[in-house]
Amino acid sequence: MYAGSLCYGGEGVSNTGWFSKTWRQQTRRRLFARHQLDAWVLLVATILLLLLFWVLEPKWLNQDTLQLLVAQYAPLALVAVAMTFSIIAGHIDLSPGSMIGLSGSVMGLVFTASGNIWLSLLAGLGTALGVGLLHSAFVAGLGINAIMVTLGTYIWARGLSNGANAGMPIVVGGGISRAVNASWAGFTLTAPVVVVAYLGGAYLLRRTKLGRYTYAMGGGQLSARRAGINVGLYTTGVFMLMATMIAAATFITVGQLGSAAASAGSGMELNAIIAVVIGGSSLAGGTGSVGRTALGVAFIGILNSGLLNLGLTQAAFDLYSGLAFLSVLSVQVLIRRNVIEHERVPVALATQAGLS
Numbered sequence: 001m002y003a004g005s006l007c008y009g010g011e012g013v014s015n016t017g018w019f020s021k022t023w024r025q026q027t028r029r030r031l032f033a034r035h036q037l038d039a040w041v042l043l044v045a046t047i048l049l050l051l052l053f054w055v056l057e058p059k060w061l062n063q064d065t066l067q068l069l070v071a072q073y074a075p076l077a078l079v080a081v082a083m084t085f086s087i088i089a090g091h092i093d094l095s096p097g098s099m100i101g102l103s104g105s106v107m108g109l110v111f112t113a114s115g116n117i118w119l120s121l122l123a124g125l126g127t128a129l130g131v132g133l134l135h136s137a138f139v140a141g142l143g144i145n146a147i148m149v150t151l152g153t154y155i156w157a158r159g160l161s162n163g164a165n166a167g168m169p170i171v172v173g174g175g176i177s178r179a180v181n182a183s184w185a186g187f188t189l190t191a192p193v194v195v196v197a198y199l200g201g202a203y204l205l206r207r208t209k210l211g212r213y214t215y216a217m218g219g220g221q222l223s224a225r226r227a228g229i230n231v232g233l234y235t236t237g238v239f240m241l242m243a244t245m246i247a248a249a250t251f252i253t254v255g256q257l258g259s260a261a262a263s264a265g266s267g268m269e270l271n272a273i274i275a276v277v278i279g280g281s282s283l284a285g286g287t288g289s290v291g292r293t294a295l296g297v298a299f300i301g302i303l304n305s306g307l308l309n310l311g312l313t314q315a316a317f318d319l320y321s322g323l324a325f326l327s328v329l330s331v332q333v334l335i336r337r338n339v340i341e342h343e344r345v346p347v348a349l350a351t352q353a354g355l356s
Helices: 021-031 034-056 063-072 074-089 096-114 117-141 146-167 176-181 190-207 209-219 221-226 231-257 268-278 290-309 314-355
Strands: 005-008 011-014
Touching (some): 034 290, 063 190, 063 290, 074 096, 074 209, 074 290, 096 146, 096 231, 096 268, 176 231, 190 209, 190 231, 190 290, 209 221, 268 290, 268 314
Antiparallel strands (some): 005 011
């Protein structure tokens, strides 16, 4: 037998590398570590929601529902990826919903005037990127709080989109609807787009300077500057990522509807923030992950779809969804506090021992 390997059927199986015993043990420790307990709570809550809605309406849980969920919540999923970066960096962005409406309206107006879908797409992308640069100029350049800057955009961007074409939907053709709604194995183009966005977002957050410096900025702007980080540059990077995801969400929304609606994206920013926060990111910044955000989006999608399927009134829908969010978040907060207290005890004992 080779040193450091296991013998099975005459073959040496290494204890190192992928799927080795050591790798499995490390993975198990990471998955079931105390700081992961709040994520398990969200996963269990999501599974319980599935079971509850299945019991209440057995026909709801099927492949068609899954396909519809992926397509319907793809714009939210994309915005939530960028919102993860924004919240970790300490720059909460309240503009995505209104910007989807504005970018879509610009697309509609350009397509109506030119009949060119590519020019229309470019105009929508340019609108999102331009406003993203404007945000970074106010936040990184002038030092204005991101919440106030993007709250202003939340208001004026929706006003502009409502003013475009007197608030009426603007038809957008050029084949975008066929492309977005084309189906493969029951899933539309939105499925691979969302998968790529989350894989790319996870890579950016964990493996690149943008991700590392996003965490650093969330831990403290002053400390990040003292560490030699170009805070202005990477703040701009965070806003540009949000602008890119807004543009992608706009293309999907316009394609699904076949038109640009002034009300498109309404409430998107709030759902994205909820998904990120119940996924484990702190509103104070400095912590979070894209993978957990994906679980938060899944929870929101299942909750909303299940409640809508029950035929509730809008008042009842709002009541139950709000209570569900508060319930899950409350349990998560209690668990996080317990974890923090548990981690403080050994430090306190070590400090006491050192002083004695």
